Each structure stands twice: as C-alpha cells, then as structure tokens.
Amino acid sequence: MIFTELRTTQRQTQALSPRLQHAVRLLQMSSLDFSAMVHDMLGRNPFLEQAEAADGLEEGDPPAGPQPEMDGRAQDVVDAADTPLSSEATMPDDREIWNAEGGASAGRAEDGEFSALELTPVPCSLHQHLRSQLNVLKLPERDHVLACIVAESVDEDGYLRTPLEELAPLSGLEPPADMDEMQIALKRVQALDPLGVGARSVAESLWLQLPAISCEQTRQLAECIVRDHIELLAARDMQTLAERLGVTPAEAEAVCLRLRRLDPRPGWRFSSSQAAYIVPDVLTSKVGGQWRVQLNPAVIPKVRMNQIYAELFQRHRRQGDGEMASHLQEARWTLRNIDQRFATILDVAAAIVRRQRHFLEFGAMAMKPLGLKEIADEVGIHESTVSRVTNNKFIATPSGVYELKYFFSRAIVSSNGSACSGTAIRGLIKDIIDAENPASPLSDADITRLLARQGLVVARRTVTKYRQMLKIDAVERRRQHA
Structure with missing residues (x-):
C-alpha cells in the first residue's frame, strides 16, 4: 500500500537580498555598462537627477564673483522680455527673424567660422564608394544593373563570398543573365577602387593589387609567388621559396616583404566600426616618492537625489503610491551602492599598488606573485568581491593602462x-x-x-x-x- 505523509524540515540557506543583489550587479559592471545603467536610471527614476552644481559650491547657492557680461543679442532678449507689450508694438515678420537669426548656418560658430560639426566628414561605406564609381561609367542599363548587384554583394572586408551562380537570378532581367555576363560584371567591380575589391580569396585579392608594385622584376616574382607558391608565403619558408624561384633567400625575403605591404582586407578602411577606447577607473602617480591612487573623475557619475521631489512625496504620501515608493527606495539604494562601488574599487587598487610598486617603477621584470586572497585579507572583503572588482576595471599608470587583474599571477x-x-x-x-x-x-x-x-x-x-x-x-x- 502507498501512504502519504507530511514532514517539516528545517535547514539554513544563504540567499542574497534584493539590495545585495543590486550592489553585486553594480560592482561587477564595467565602466561603460555602469555609465549606461546610470543614464537609463536617470531617465526612468524621478527621484534621481544629474548634479550640475559647480565644484566648491553648495547646491542652490549663487556663484561667487562677478557675473559674465551678456552679449548684445542676449541683452536685447532680456530688454524685450522686460518691456510691456503695447497695441502699437509690431512683431517682426518671419523674413526679418530669418535674416536676423536663421540667415547664418546653424552649424556656424559665433565668429562666423565653420564649426567642428560642419567640418566633420560624412562617413562613406564601401558599397556607396563602389556605386559612386559605377554611376560615372557609361554602361548600358543591363551591364550597370549586374555590376551593382556584384558590388552590393561584397562584404565589409571587400571580398565577394557569394557565388556568381547565386547572384545571377537576383537581377530579375529578361532574358536572365548568363555566367559570361556575370564574369564581365565581376571584372568591372574588381577594376574599381580600392585595389583588390571583389576578390574571392586572399590570393586573388593580392593578385589584383600586384599592378601597384612599380619594380617589374619584383612584380614578376610576386606574380609567381601568388600564383604558385602562396602556401610558402604563408608559412614564411624562405629557403624553399628561394629554391623554387631560383633566387637567393634575401631576394625572396624582399619580395615577400613587398607582398606583405599589400592590403589583405581592401574594404576595411570603409568600415563603420569605431575603435573602443578604454577609460581607466583609477589613476596612479608618484608624488614625493610615494605612489598615490585616486579615482578617475571621468567615470564617477554626477547623480544625486532630488530632495524636493523626495520631500514632497514623503509629505503627501498615500496608500496607493507603492510604485513611487519603490522608485524612492531604488534611488537611495543606487546612490549608496555607487559610493560603495567606487570605495571598494579604490581600496582594492590601492592595495594592489602597494604590493606591486616595484612593477610601477622597474617594469614587468619586477612583478611579484599575487593572489586574490592577499588583497581580500588586506581590504577585508571576500575573494569573490576582489574578483568582481578587478574584472573589466582598469588603472592608468605612467607605463600604460592595465586591467586590475593583470597584477595577479601565481x-x-x-x-x-x-x-x-x-x-x-x-x-x-x-x-x-x-x-x-x-x-x-x-x-x-x-x-x-x-x-x-x-x-x-x-x-x-x-x-x-x-x-x-x-x-x-x-x-x-x-x-x-x-
């Protein structure tokens, strides 16, 4: 027979509170993710605002010292605002407003020169660059369509990785394009700038760039290498390559060096991807023979509690204001955890600098073995916290910018x-x-x-x-x- 019974057991488990989970998430974020999170929270939490008070001034205090003089246009606006309107006053028409304010370009600087925004070049993609060249060629409409299809199929590196057999039906022409026409369209694209575009392999891309070699003898040897010995070029086997070409190893090395100056990715310069720059979280410098560590002001978010909204909410709080109460609690937790995050990063970085000061003075040869437990015991936190702090956090030193975990090694x-x-x-x-x-x-x-x-x-x-x-x-x- 089957019996059913109920039992009560007790056990202890460790669970993270919502506040602690929030603090852990903030601590392990990189500076970029942390900045994006704070910016998002500023947009959706009414109790948080961006602090814009000047350094050394209390919030709400007027700035000390003489006030800056207003230019003529600003003074006219103030005078017009203080002057009462009368029935005889006439408002300027749109043409006068345009001549006074809108006649100049919106991007012009106050001194009449072009602004930096107007001088910024418009980025041009590889496909736009190829189309602009095809548009100036006097081609029949059918040939122009096929060449544009091939140009649009080139990837960001400048290679054509789609077979021509698959591109032919995309034209929608009647009669359908045959392989001879597609080959002609490919040759037209490969003749465009940059050299090597439209190639289907690295060897073909190098072959298309060989006319850029001015020396005829070097170009002939390079053609032989690209056509018959590309694997020796990749392996840098100069001895075997010299025997195949019938030249000395030094001559073979010189030809290979010229080939390496060609561009294996002809479309990379038109790529829209931008380099990601590292902003260090901590700065260190040597002052008076001692290494000083400080937080980078650029990564500290200028965020504060909106005291007016908080006091008004506390004064007029009602039963149905649970969502606003959660926003207020979240704002308090965020500000407290921001302080805790940067205080922990600063303490860990200072402990690392104290242990690795010889590295800062003499270089990598003076790096000492360092474990997470040593820093955790000195700072008074857990090893997992040290691991989170040192991951994706960077320190700027006189010899370069390093990730904090770079200083740990067995x-x-x-x-x-x-x-x-x-x-x-x-x-x-x-x-x-x-x-x-x-x-x-x-x-x-x-x-x-x-x-x-x-x-x-x-x-x-x-x-x-x-x-x-x-x-x-x-x-x-x-x-x-x-």
Missing part, C-alpha cells in the same frame, strides 16, 4: 627558493627574444634552457604559451635570411 619557485611571477617570466622571455640573432632565432626549447640557467625551471609548453600570449611568432616565422 608564484613560480626558482632553484634558489625565491618566487617569481608569470608576468616577470613573460617579460624575461620577451627580452630574450628581442636580443636574439634574427638570422638564427631561438626556439622554445632554447628559451627553456636559457631560463633554466638563470634558475627558472619552466616547462617548454609554458614557454610556448607565454610566447603566444605576447603575440610573438614561432621560430620559423621570426627567421630572417641575410
């Missing part, structure tokens, strides 16, 4: 018992490779043996991993033939 014990960080070993590997003979570069095994002579026992695969992290090519790619 200890590697040397033969004499001292500890060395992975960052210091990477710096040592870079110095060894920079000092090597270009004609006889060092392999990863050779670098491993050199490190062992200095008392650093590192596996060869670890050296390979560090070399790849430094974005340094392998030994064969670094070899230069005399």
Whole structure:
C-alpha cells in the first residue's frame, strides 16, 4: 500500500537580498555598462537627477564673483522680455527673424567660422564608394544593373563570398543573365577602387593589387609567388621559396616583404566600426616618492537625489503610491551602492599598488606573485568581491593602462627558493627574444634552457604559451635570411 505523509524540515540557506543583489550587479559592471545603467536610471527614476552644481559650491547657492557680461543679442532678449507689450508694438515678420537669426548656418560658430560639426566628414561605406564609381561609367542599363548587384554583394572586408551562380537570378532581367555576363560584371567591380575589391580569396585579392608594385622584376616574382607558391608565403619558408624561384633567400625575403605591404582586407578602411577606447577607473602617480591612487573623475557619475521631489512625496504620501515608493527606495539604494562601488574599487587598487610598486617603477621584470586572497585579507572583503572588482576595471599608470587583474599571477619557485611571477617570466622571455640573432632565432626549447640557467625551471609548453600570449611568432616565422 502507498501512504502519504507530511514532514517539516528545517535547514539554513544563504540567499542574497534584493539590495545585495543590486550592489553585486553594480560592482561587477564595467565602466561603460555602469555609465549606461546610470543614464537609463536617470531617465526612468524621478527621484534621481544629474548634479550640475559647480565644484566648491553648495547646491542652490549663487556663484561667487562677478557675473559674465551678456552679449548684445542676449541683452536685447532680456530688454524685450522686460518691456510691456503695447497695441502699437509690431512683431517682426518671419523674413526679418530669418535674416536676423536663421540667415547664418546653424552649424556656424559665433565668429562666423565653420564649426567642428560642419567640418566633420560624412562617413562613406564601401558599397556607396563602389556605386559612386559605377554611376560615372557609361554602361548600358543591363551591364550597370549586374555590376551593382556584384558590388552590393561584397562584404565589409571587400571580398565577394557569394557565388556568381547565386547572384545571377537576383537581377530579375529578361532574358536572365548568363555566367559570361556575370564574369564581365565581376571584372568591372574588381577594376574599381580600392585595389583588390571583389576578390574571392586572399590570393586573388593580392593578385589584383600586384599592378601597384612599380619594380617589374619584383612584380614578376610576386606574380609567381601568388600564383604558385602562396602556401610558402604563408608559412614564411624562405629557403624553399628561394629554391623554387631560383633566387637567393634575401631576394625572396624582399619580395615577400613587398607582398606583405599589400592590403589583405581592401574594404576595411570603409568600415563603420569605431575603435573602443578604454577609460581607466583609477589613476596612479608618484608624488614625493610615494605612489598615490585616486579615482578617475571621468567615470564617477554626477547623480544625486532630488530632495524636493523626495520631500514632497514623503509629505503627501498615500496608500496607493507603492510604485513611487519603490522608485524612492531604488534611488537611495543606487546612490549608496555607487559610493560603495567606487570605495571598494579604490581600496582594492590601492592595495594592489602597494604590493606591486616595484612593477610601477622597474617594469614587468619586477612583478611579484599575487593572489586574490592577499588583497581580500588586506581590504577585508571576500575573494569573490576582489574578483568582481578587478574584472573589466582598469588603472592608468605612467607605463600604460592595465586591467586590475593583470597584477595577479601565481608564484613560480626558482632553484634558489625565491618566487617569481608569470608576468616577470613573460617579460624575461620577451627580452630574450628581442636580443636574439634574427638570422638564427631561438626556439622554445632554447628559451627553456636559457631560463633554466638563470634558475627558472619552466616547462617548454609554458614557454610556448607565454610566447603566444605576447603575440610573438614561432621560430620559423621570426627567421630572417641575410
């Protein structure tokens, strides 16, 4: 038989309160995401406003010192506002208003010169650039349509990755376009600027750019390499390539160097993507022999509580104002968590700088091994909090901008018992490779043996991993033939 019974059990579980969850989300955000979140909250929370008070002034106090003089146009507006209207007063018509205010361009500066907005070039996409060239060619309508279809199918790198067989039915022409017509349309597009556009492979793109090589002998050798030995060019096997071409390794290296100056992505300069700049959260500098750490004012949001709205709501609060009450509570939590976020970032960054001050003075070779637990114990927070603080947070130093987690690395014990960080070993590997003979570069095994002579026992695969992290090519790619 089956019996049904009820049991009551007790157990303890750890749950994050909504306030703590909100604080954790703010702490682990990057500066860009955090700024976007604050901007969004300013738009939907009536109790938050952007602080625009001048530095050193209390909110609501008039600015001290002499007031700036108004120009003539502003003074006319004030005088007109103070003058009472009479029946005899006549308002200017639209033409007078246009001549007085709108005759000049809206983008002109006050001194009559062009403003920076007017001088900013209008971005042109690759497709627009190609169409503008096709429009000036005297082509029959059918040929123009087919060339435009090919040009519109080019991707942002300048390559045509769609087969011509699939592009032919898109024209909608009668009779349908055949492959000969599509090939002619492709040749027309490939003849346009930039050189190499419309290619279907890297080899074809390089082939289309070969006329840019002025030296005839170099161009002939480059044609042979692109046509028959493109794999040797990619592998940088100069010895085999020189034997195939019947030239010396130095001559083959010179031709390959000229080929590498060609553009493998001819459409990249028309790309609309913009570079993402890193704004450091913390600034550090050496003042009076001591390293000082401060928050970057550019990342601190200028947000405050609207005290007038908050007091009015508290004074006239009723039963059905639950949504406004939640907005007020959210505003208070946000301001408190913003202060806590930047205070935690500053404390963690200051602790890191104290531990890694030798790195700031002498470079990567002086980096000490550092773990999350050491910083957590010094600041008095949990290791997970340190991990959140150091992720996507950056510090500006005299030697560059680094992510805070860059300063953490495990200890590697040397033969004499001292500890060395992975960052210091990477710096040592870079110095060894920079000092090597270009004609006889060092392999990863050779670098491993050199490190062992200095008392650093590192596996060869670890050296390979560090070399790849430094974005340094392998030994064969670094070899230069005399």
